[in-house]
Amino acid sequence: MAVHSGVTVSPHDLVGPYAVGALDLMEVVRFEHHLEECSRCRTELRTLRAAAARLVDPEH
Numbered sequence: 001m002a003v004h005s006g007v008t009v010s011p012h013d014l015v016g017p018y019a020v021g022a023l024d025l026m027e028v029v030r031f032e033h034h035l036e037e038c039s040r041c042r043t044e045l046r047t048l049r050a051a052a053a054r055l056v057d058p059e060h
Contacts, residue, residue, distance in 0.1 A: 015041050019048040 011034040017023050018031050035041050 015044045019045055
C-alpha cells in the first residue's frame with residue numbers, strides 16, 4: 001500500500017496515475033513490483049493505454 005497525503009492507497013488505485021506518469025520514482029518501483037504479480041492491474045493498464053492511444057489517434 002502507498003501513502004498519499006497521509007491516506008493509505010491500494011496499489012490497484014495507482015493504475016491510472018501510473019499510466020499517465022503521475023507517480024514519483026518510489027511509487028513507480030513499488031507499483032511495477034505489484035504489476036508483476038497482479039493480472040487485474042496488467043489488464044487495466046493495457047485497457048488504459050489502448051484508450052489513451054485512441055485519444056491521440058482515433059483511427060488506432
